[in-house]
Amino acid sequence: MTGPGPEVPAGTAAVAQNLPRAVLLRLAHGCLETIAQGAGARILHVKGEAMDPLLAEGRGTSTDCDVLVHPDDLDAFVAALRGAGWEQRTHFAAGSVFGHAATFYSRVWGTVDVHRHFPGLDRDARRTFEVLAAPGARTDLGGVACPVPDLTGQRLVMLVHAARDHMGRRARDIERAWGTATDEERSAVDALARDLGALVPIVLVTGRDELAAGGRDEHLWRAMLRDADPTAVWWARLRDARTAPAALRVLAQALRVNRDHLAIRLGHEPTPEEVRRDWWERWGRALRRTRRLLGARRAPVAVGPPRIAIATNNGDIGGGEVMLLVIADALAELGAAVTVVAPSAPGDLARRAREAGHDVAELRADGRLAWMLALAAWRIRHRRMPLWCNGLVPSLATAGLGPRIVHLHQQPSRAHRAALALARRGARRVLVPSSSVASTVPGATVLPNWTRDLALAHRTPRTAGSPPRIGFLGRLTRAKGVEDLARAVAILRADGLDARLVLAGENRFGDGAGDGAVAAALGALGDAVEHRGWVDPEEFLAEVDVAVFPSRAPESFGLVAAEAMACGVPFVVSDAGALPEVAGPEHPWIARAGDAASLAATVRRALEGLEDGSAAASAARGRQRWEKCFSPSVGRARVRRLVAGLDAPTTPPDPEDA
Known part of the structure; x- marks a missing residue:
């Protein structure tokens, strides 16, 4: 701690302390701004x-002031603060686990936290300040x-702060900054956060956990959000360290005694003996907490019921039915006996389930109503x-009948929401594949889809001068964006890029006008x-x-x-539905849905990444994200x-434990 500054005039502090707290803090902010202007320093007043x-x-009313300072100033x-009589109580490196702020004290104005960066907004402190200002x-x-x-920036700051708040204001701050915001305002906050x-921290604090998987400092923010003890926070930081030097820096910081905090606790500068004693006590606490953490992680997990039935939405094979077979395989591998319940016509799913070795209850039914009646019986x-219940149809047919899981694979339309309210009655869980869908289904648990085991693609490097190959895999419909992709490729070719479009898929579930536009x-x-x-x-x-x-069209997932x-292939997505959620918070190539010009510009950046190495880096991150979030083992x-x-009570699964 630094010593006192210039002498404060007699009675000034006493007068200040008799002011209402809010008035005093507003005056303190004005004082801080005046000091900054005198020093030629740029600051932002926050919180x-x-x-x-x-x-x-x-x-x-707050208890102190907070300012964010431009790193260059x-x-x-x-120096100007010290010259104006403010005493430094804590230093930047020791102020918190983020090393983001130092506390200064004035006998007149109280305390100010001077932020050199803001936790969660610290990827580039200089740019963050300039964008917010x-x-x-x-x-x-x-x-x-x-x-x-501005208001968008303040919403962002409040939400990021709420993610690490331990003062009981978290729920209220999230409601004011996010709950009262319009969809347009939320989109602006998300764009600024990205x-x-x-x-x-933004997606975690707003209940969109899956978007955080694989992101920067993910485990640290998860620990903060669940108010973890200090040892768990250090372990989280160690998990987030992406290189050996970064991990060593975390360990070195964990080994040091925080002298600033110890001085505040003792009320004086600690002696060498007090520092040594605190070091041993610190590591005794850490070892005890670590043993508790490890013991909790080794607790046995029950396998589940000896037999479980899975009822299909349709008798033919679509995306939901592919996931039904994958789920059946997962349950069987976990030791459960699985019965797949399916209609006799169409019989594609029943046949595929038998080929996979599952018991099949094939009910005589042809058509949706007949299938629902047969399933209810x-x-x-x-x-x-x-x-x-793998879809809305079996969920509605069996509403209120016995222990059930309701698993939706599509975003419920307005017309389907009344049916869903009935279909979910008595369900132990309501599952959806993404946080995007969960935002429209209150109380739902996110169970992300996953793929079969896929190997990294062995691609032949493109020779100099050969046209880049832009690939699309899926249904060739307007809803899937094929018309927009074709127009985007046309824009690239008009700009002199000899690109080729390679299409894998056919036109299923399209419509006349849309099919004509795509063609x-x-x-x-x-x-x-x-x-x-x-x-x-593959x-x-x-x-x-x-x-x-x-x-x-908004995607419910994006397999x-x-x-x-x-496969480790660079890819571009639109911002429709859950596609950005699947791609992850650090994915660099997201275009506006339905905007061919935006898509062309985004594809061009991805192609440029093939030359500068950023595409390979993005593909490597994508493979890591798949292993962590969407692989069969997960x-x-x-x-x-x-x-x-x-x-147990309905709570979303924690992706951190996957």
Whole structure:
């Protein structure tokens, strides 16, 4: 701690302390701004009395001031503070686990936390300051026009702070900054968070956990959000260290005694003996907590019921039915006896389930109504058997009948929501594949889809001068963005890039007008389009330079994106539905849905990444994300935990434990 500054005039501190707290803090902000201007330092006033009234409503009075300082002006501002009589109580490196702030104290104005960066917004402190300051917003504090972030920036700061708040304001702050925001305002916050590298704490604190998987400092923010003890926080930091030097730095910091905090606790500068004693006590606590953590992780997990039935939505094979077979395989590998319940017509699913070695209850039914009636009758006879309803149709047919899981694979339309309210009655869990869908299904648990085991693609490097191959895998419909992709390729070719579009898939579930528009857009490309039909994803992805999944319609998941990750292929997605969620918080190539110009620009950046190495780096991160989030082993682990906890209260599974 630094010594006292210049003498304070007699009575000044006493007068200040008799002011209402809010008035004193506003005057303190004005004082700090005046000091900054005198030093030529740029600062932003954040949190507390500097907040927009919309966010501050009902929050109560703060206890101190907070300012964010431009990194280039930090030394000048700190020197000016000291010269104005502010005593330094803590130093930046020791102020917190983030090393982000130092505390200064004035006998007149109280304390100020001087931030050299803001936790969660610290990927590039200089750019973060400049982006937050760019709108030029100001608010009157103590008669001084003080620079503050605009409302979007303040929402972001409040949410990031809420992710590590231990003062009981978290729920209220999230509600004010996020719960009261419109969809447009939320999108603006998300865009700013993505731009400044703050998406991980934002999605965690707003209940969109899957978006955080694989992101920067993911485990640290998860630990903060669950108010973990200090040892768990250090372990989280160690897990987030991506290189050996980074891990060594974390360990070195963990070994050091925080002298600033020890001095505050003791009320004086610690002696060498007090530092040694604190060191031993610190590591005694850490060892005890670590033993508790390890003991909790080694606790046995129940396998689940001896038999479980899975009822299909349809008798033919679609995306939901593919996941039904994958789930059945996962349950069987975990030791459960599985019965697949399916209609006799169409009989594709029943046949595939038998070929996979599962017991099949094939009910005589042809058509949706007949299937629902047959399934309801079967369920009445087997009411005690746990039933996994793989879609809205079996969920509605068996509503209220015995122990059930309701598993939705599509975003429920407005017309389907009334049916869903009935279908979920009595269900032990309601599952959805993404946080995007969960946002429209209250109380749902996210169970992300996963792929089969896919190997890294062995691609032949593109020779100099050969045209880049842009690949699409899926249904050739307008909803999947094929028309937009064709127009984007046309834009690239008009700009002089000799790109080729390679299509794998066919036109299923399209419509007349949309089919015509897709055909016209593809026809305009002439021989620059290659149609492959339905091919194996591994084979197809090995043949393209960049894969593109530009859906217009909101995707409930985006399995093709997960397959591209597994194969280590660079890919572009649109921002439709859950596609950005699957791609991950650090994915660099996300275009606006339905916007061919945005798609063309994004594809161009991805192709440029093939030359500068960023595409290879993104593909490597994608493979790591697939291994952690969407691989078969992760899917089986999630199913095991889900079945084991069917009698527990409904809570989303923690992706950290996957």
